[in-house]
Amino acid sequence: MLKQVALFSKDYAVTTCGFGEAPAGVATHHRVPTGYTAARPYSRLLRLRLFRLAYWRQSAVRWARKALRGGHWEAVIANDPESLPLAFAVAPRSIVHADLHEYSPRMREHLAGWSRIYRPYYEWLCRRFVARATSRTTVSRGLADEYRRVFGAEVEIVTNAAPFAALQPTPTSLPLRLVHSGGAMQNRGLEELVEAMHRVSTPMTLDLYLVPSDPALIERLRAAAGSTVTFHEAVPYTELARTLNSSDIGVFLLPPRTFSYAHALPNKFFDFVQARLAIVVGPTPEMAELVEDHRLGWVTEDFSVDALVAVLDSLGPDSVDAAKSASHAAAELLSAEQQSDGWRTAVTAIARLKPAGYARLAP
Numbered sequence: 001m002l003k004q005v006a007l008f009s010k011d012y013a014v015t016t017c018g019f020g021e022a023p024a025g026v027a028t029h030h031r032v033p034t035g036y037t038a039a040r041p042y043s044r045l046l047r048l049r050l051f052r053l054a055y056w057r058q059s060a061v062r063w064a065r066k067a068l069r070g071g072h073w074e075a076v077i078a079n080d081p082e083s084l085p086l087a088f089a090v091a092p093r094s095i096v097h098a099d100l101h102e103y104s105p106r107m108r109e110h111l112a113g114w115s116r117i118y119r120p121y122y123e124w125l126c127r128r129f130v131a132r133a134t135s136r137t138t139v140s141r142g143l144a145d146e147y148r149r150v151f152g153a154e155v156e157i158v159t160n161a162a163p164f165a166a167l168q169p170t171p172t173s174l175p176l177r178l179v180h181s182g183g184a185m186q187n188r189g190l191e192e193l194v195e196a197m198h199r200v201s202t203p204m205t206l207d208l209y210l211v212p213s214d215p216a217l218i219e220r221l222r223a224a225a226g227s228t229v230t231f232h233e234a235v236p237y238t239e240l241a242r243t244l245n246s247s248d249i250g251v252f253l254l255p256p257r258t259f260s261y262a263h264a265l266p267n268k269f270f271d272f273v274q275a276r277l278a279i280v281v282g283p284t285p286e287m288a289e290l291v292e293d294h295r296l297g298w299v300t301e302d303f304s305v306d307a308l309v310a311v312l313d314s315l316g317p318d319s320v321d322a323a324k325s326a327s328h329a330a331a332e333l334l335s336a337e338q339q340s341d342g343w344r345t346a347v348t349a350i351a352r353l354k355p356a357g358y359a360r361l362a363p
Contacts, residue, residue, distance in 0.1 A: 001016075001018075001023075001079055002023055003163070003336050003340065004077060004099070004340075004343060005023045005024070005025055005026060006024075006025060006163075007340050007343060007344065008343075008347065009025035009026065009027075012074070012075075013027040013028075014026045014027055014028075015027060015028040015029070015030070015071065015073065016028070016029045016030070017029070017030040017032070017064050017067065017068060018030075018031075018032060018079075019031070019032050019060075030064065030067040030068065032060045032063055032064060033063065035059075036059040036060040036063055037058060037059055037060055038058045038059075038060035038061050038064075038082065041054035041055055041057065041058060041121065042054050042057055043117050045057065046117050046118065046120070046121050047117060049120065051120075051121050051124045051125075052085075054121065055085055056085075061085075061086055064086055065086055065089055065090060068086075068090040069090055071090060071091070073091060073095065074095065074350070074351040075095050075096075075097060075346075075347045075350040075351050076090075076091045076095055076096045076097065077097050077099055077343070077347070078096055078097070078098050078099065078133070079099055079101075080099070080100060080101055080102070080104065081098070081100065081104050081122060081125035081126055081129060081130050082125065084096065084098055084125065084129035084130060084133065085125070085129055088129060088132075093132060093133070093134070094134055094350070094353065095134065095350050096133050096134055097133060097134060097135045097136070097137070097343075097346045097347060097350060098129070098130050098133040098135070098136040098137075099136075099137050099138075099158075099343070100130065100136060100137065100138040100139075100143070100147070100155065101138070101139060102138075102139075102143065102260045103138075103143045103146050103147065103259055103260055103263070104122040104125065104126060105119050105122040105123045105126060105150075106119070106258065106259040106260065107122070107258075107260060108258070109258050109259065110187065110257050110258050126147070126150075126151050126153075127151055130147065130151060130153055131151045131152060131153045133153075134346075134349075134350055135156070135346040135349065135350065136153055136154070136155040136156065137155060137156045137157065137158045137342045137343060137346065138155050138156075138157065138158075139157070139158065139159055139160050139265055140157065140159070140263050140264065140265040140286045141157060141263075141286060142262065142263025142285065142286065143155070143260070143263050144156070144157055146259070146263075156342040156345075156346070157342060158339060158340060158341075158342035158343055159265055159270065159334075159339045160265060160266055160267035160269075160270060161267075161270045161334055161335055161336040161338070161339035161340075162240075162241065162267060162270040162271050162273070162274045162335065162336055163274070163335060163336045163337065164274065164331065164332055164335035164336070164337050164338075165241040165242065165245075165274040165275070165331070167241060167242065167245050167274070167275065167276050167331075168276065168328065169276040169277075169321070169324035169325060169327065169328050170245060170246055170248075170276070170324075171321070172248050172317040172318075172320045172321045172324065173317055174202075174203045174204075174316075174317065175202075175203035175204045175205050175228075176202065176203065176204040176205075176248050176249060176312075176315060176317070176320060177204070177205055177207065177246070177247040177248045177249070178197075178204055178205065178206040178207070178247065178248070178249050178250075178251050178312075179206070179207045179208075179209070179244055179247035179248075179249070179250055179251070179277070180193060180206070180207075180208055180209070180210075180250070180251050180252060180268075181208075181209040181210070181234075181240060181244065181250075181268055181271060182209075182210065182211065182252075182266075182268045183210070183211045183213040183214075184210040184211060184212055184213050184214050184215075184217050184218045184221070185213050185214055185217070186214060186217060187255065187257045187258075187261070188254060189252065189253035189254055189255060189282070189303070190208075190210075190217070190221055191220075191221070191224070192253055192255075192303070192304070192305045192308060193206065193251060193253060193308070194206075194221050194224050194225050194229060195224070195305050196305050196308045196309050196312065197225070197226060197228050197229055198226055199305065199309045200309055200312050200313055201313050202312060202313050202315060202316070204228065204312065205228045205229070205230065206228060206229045206230070206251075207229075207230050207232060207247060208221070208229065208230070208231050208232065209232045209233075209234055209235060209240075209243070209244075210231065210232075210234060211234045212234075218231070240271055240275075241271060241274040241275045242275075243275075244271065244272065244275035244277060245275045245276060245277075247275070247277060248277065248278060248320050248324070249277055249278045249279065249280055249297065249315070249320060249323075250268070250269075250271070250272030250275065250277040250278070250279050250280070251279075251280045251281075251308075252266070252268055252269065252272075252279075252280075252281050252282075252287070253281065253282040253300065253303055253308055254266075254281075254282060254284055254287075254303075255282070255303040256284065256303070261284075262284065262285075263284075263285070263286065264284055264286070264287065265286040265287060265290075266287075269281070269287055269290070270334060270335075270336075272327070273296065273327050273330060273331055273334050274331055274335065275327075276324055276327050276328045276331065277324060277327055278296065278297040278298075278315075278319075278320045278323030278324050278327065279291055279296045279297035279298075279323070279327070280297050280298050280299075280300065280308070280311055280312065281297070281298075281299055281300070282299070282300050282302070282303045282307075282308075283299055283300065283301070283302065283303070287299075290334070294326055294327075294329075294330040294334075295322075295323065295326040296323055296326050296327050296330065297323045297326075297327075298311045298314075298315070298323075299311075
């Protein structure tokens, strides 16, 4: 969303509504008060299939509806399906664009009970609101195809690309410096990555920059890690590419334990590109396709520790330098500035067809 603010604040007076401080560049910000919630509708109401009541019972949603009532905009970007009923309540449907980060009906299908209670609710949101938005974007082709197949909604692609960073690849030498950044979350291949470091024969180290989403997992990783693994505090996103730039290889193995994981094209992939790193990923189709098309690095045969070790032990400074040079060559093309055309196209089309009575906001 911060990328959207940066993109559109150049030409529009941008209003934001959400938690936390006003983003830089906005004309107006409606800050949802601390303590208000919009994370989980009442499960009792969901079990009764009272989806509309469950939605509007959320305190943050009620507050936002009151704060935004009477506003006039040329276009509205709703962040994920949970924002769409609110968007439709405060603005004409014809000016609403749905920005979809996941395929929501299968978002947490790996959790016991989630599909039974929450999947019908997200299917209701998608059927009633996503399919009726004027335009839609999501982060990967696999997710877009599923929205089209299930709900008949055409969805364009805007990847999770990182802003362009004016960096150069650093020279590679032994030991090879592996790095992984992101949330410390179960089922994201972190245990396999730490185990692989015990088994590789090529000299290498691993640096982990982890957001403490699951502190217990971090403690288990620390207990399992050897002397070649170093844990770091997470760094601000604006400093991430420069911090990672001193490493050699960005590594991410994401076992396809959920539908979203199977079709993931996450922001950390693009962070590795902007940091000018070689990249090693598992055979997740859309990450693998970009690695192979741009010669950014290597794709493991499967998601096992054995497959990861086999790739890592095949690497040396020369091959890593070549992949880092390829990342450098692709960095501008794979940057947020180049990848955000889908948002720009959607909002421009909506603004040109604004409904009668909606006043134009001067840039």
